[in-house]
Amino acid sequence: MYLKGGAHALDSAKKNMCELRMLYPWPLDVDETELDASLKIAMDYLAMTGQAEPLTDVQRRVAIAILAAWRAGIRHHLRLANYGIRSVENNEQPGSGLRLTLVKKTPR
Numbered sequence: 001m002y003l004k005g006g007a008h009a010l011d012s013a014k015k016n017m018c019e020l021r022m023l024y025p026w027p028l029d030v031d032e033t034e035l036d037a038s039l040k041i042a043m044d045y046l047a048m049t050g051q052a053e054p055l056t057d058v059q060r061r062v063a064i065a066i067l068a069a070w071r072a073g074i075r076h077h078l079r080l081a082n083y084g085i086r087s088v089e090n091n092e093q094p095g096s097g098l099r100l101t102l103v104k105k106t107p108r
Contacts, residue, residue: 041077045085046088
């Protein structure tokens, strides 16, 4: 692509392009908007740090880790994204980074 104005014009053209992402096919019993937001945050971070290659494999690993955290009861989108990022950075199996403590409630 050739633009008059050199590199400055190319930067301007990049800013005007809209980003198109495929939504991840989440299971039907979960809140897709929270999970999509978490996946976007995690993938943006991993892309900026150069860890998002190969894209589909990394996205799948992040999504599995986010879904495992969701099923474990975590609902905040930043914490969910952090589980996804950590699974890639630590080269963990998806969902293995969750440590849950079960506390037995005693009747009063």
